[in-house]
Amino acid sequence: MNINFHKINELERKFGTSFYLLDVNKLRLNYQKINNAFKNRYTNFIIGYSYKTNYLPYLCKEMSRLGAYAEVVSRLEYDLALKIGVDPRKIIFNGPLKTSDDIETALEKDSIVNIDSLYEIDYITTFCINNHEKQVKVGIRVNFDISNDERGILQEGFEISRFGICVSNGNFQYAVNELKKLDNVKIVGLHGHFSTSERKVKTYGTITKKLCELAKQYIGDSVEYIDIGGGIYGEVPSSFNLQTPNFDDYAEEVCYIMNSEFSHKDKRPYLILEPGISMVANVFSFFAKVIEAKKIQDQYFVLIDGSVHNIKPTMHKKNLPMKVMRERSETQKYVSYNIVGYTCMEKDYLAYGVEGELPNKNDYVIFDNVGAYTIVFNPPFIKERPSIIALDDKEIFLVRKKESLTEFFNENLYVFNNEFEGKFV
Numbered sequence: 001m002n003i004n005f006h007k008i009n010e011l012e013r014k015f016g017t018s019f020y021l022l023d024v025n026k027l028r029l030n031y032q033k034i035n036n037a038f039k040n041r042y043t044n045f046i047i048g049y050s051y052k053t054n055y056l057p058y059l060c061k062e063m064s065r066l067g068a069y070a071e072v073v074s075r076l077e078y079d080l081a082l083k084i085g086v087d088p089r090k091i092i093f094n095g096p097l098k099t100s101d102d103i104e105t106a107l108e109k110d111s112i113v114n115i116d117s118l119y120e121i122d123y124i125t126t127f128c129i130n131n132h133e134k135q136v137k138v139g140i141r142v143n144f145d146i147s148n149d150e151r152g153i154l155q156e157g158f159e160i161s162r163f164g165i166c167v168s169n170g171n172f173q174y175a176v177n178e179l180k181k182l183d184n185v186k187i188v189g190l191h192g193h194f195s196t197s198e199r200k201v202k203t204y205g206t207i208t209k210k211l212c213e214l215a216k217q218y219i220g221d222s223v224e225y226i227d228i229g230g231g232i233y234g235e236v237p238s239s240f241n242l243q244t245p246n247f248d249d250y251a252e253e254v255c256y257i258m259n260s261e262f263s264h265k266d267k268r269p270y271l272i273l274e275p276g277i278s279m280v281a282n283v284f285s286f287f288a289k290v291i292e293a294k295k296i297q298d299q300y301f302v303l304i305d306g307s308v309h310n311i312k313p314t315m316h317k318k319n320l321p322m323k324v325m326r327e328r329s330e331t332q333k334y335v336s337y338n339i340v341g342y343t344c345m346e347k348d349y350l351a352y353g354v355e356g357e358l359p360n361k362n363d364y365v366i367f368d369n370v371g372a373y374t375i376v377f378n379p380p381f382i383k384e385r386p387s388i389i390a391l392d393d394k395e396i397f398l399v400r401k402k403e404s405l406t407e408f409f410n411e412n413l414y415v416f417n418n419e420f421e422g423k424f425v
């Protein structure tokens with residue numbers, strides 16, 4: 001659909017002067033591209049969509065309809081998956097913090113549980129003792145060195161990852177031994193997610209190979225899945241000037257190893273990939289109205305009805321791909337300008353040093369590639385969160401309303417009256 005200025009005005013009347021737009025067809029296309037790349041090379045392939053990247057319920061439901069499992073890292077995300085009707089056997093429960101009740105619930109419902117730390121073994125033990133008639137399956141997130149002698153390949157330059165159970169110090173062996181003591185537990189999978197800064201194909205080769213070797217050595221014929229986590233590149237904006245691998249490049253490397261490591265098996269284990277950014281980053285845009293363009297000393301500042309929190313909560317300094325939709329067609333001054341937000345923070349810049357015709361009051365700025373870690377990380381700060389609308393073929397419809405005062409300050413949570421009786425609880 002062509003969203004021209006006339007259409008934007010119509011959307012503004014319905015949804016306000018800033019909103020996100022989800023392109024549902026693009027989301028489906030991302031799913032199909034990832035799925036085809038891997039499934040054509042390794043049939044037993046599963047996508048576990050990483051909820052935390054963007055857990056808009058409508059989007060999660062669409063992922064599930066397409067066939068993706070739900071990869072969750074908290075009870076909140078787990079319960080959301082159940083609420084939107086995901087089969088609990090298609091929920092992968094990861095993450096460093098799980099309560100005994102989380103583990104009990106997930107095991108009862110036959111979800112896939114990957115333990116991240118040794119404390120979780122106690123919860124599994126209690127569950128197994130209390131449910132001795134039930135066959136329980138668990139997976140272990142493993143921690144090993146993936147650096148191949150390159151220093152600091154993890155994000156932010158970290159030397160070691162803090163997640164999972166360490167192989168080199170014997171903790172993994174200990175975990176396996178403890179779990180094997182329980183009659184009704186089978187270790188059926190290994191998980192290895194590593195957030196690296198370069199997302200290299202070679203790294204996925206290292207992770208897959210190591211997980212396969214550990215699976216053969218420690219869990220043998222019980223292995224039902226190898227979960228290589230997420231972290232692959234998707235479509236990256238051309239303005240970033242990055243040469244990145246595509247889905248086929250990753251699939252070729254990983255599936256070749258899976259096929260050769262398990263060539264002797266009639267039923268090969270499932271390969272699980274947990275994409276987040278690569279699935280959703282390019283499927284959201286953020287629209288915000290220009291309130292004013294002002295000059296301070298020799299610099300131009302374009303104030304819009306949005307904030308850096310709406311488009312890049314990590315506040316990195318790279319400009320996202322953007323365009324200006326103009327109310328009037330006359331040519332404007334060609335300058336360098338900054339786009340700034342409604343908060344009172346000096347650092348609330350949505351874009352720096354943009355070269356082009358200066359936007360005018362009532363124009364719209366549209367930022368692309370804002371689907372990952374935005375709406376989940378967007379603090380309700382100073383203003384209500386904007387609405388989210390979805391575009392599917394030619395239809396546009398609401399998938400999250402703009403927040404109102406009563407939702408922002410939820411009356412079930414906040415105290416408004418200082419004299420209320422139940423003060424001393």
Ligand SMILES: Cc1ncc(COP(=O)(O)O)c(C=O)c1O
Pocket residue numbers: 050053071094095193195229230231232274275276277278
């Ligand atoms: C366990 C796990 N799986 C999947 C992902 C998704 O990673 P990405 O969004 O980089 O694909 C993450 C992100 O940190 C993660 O921690």
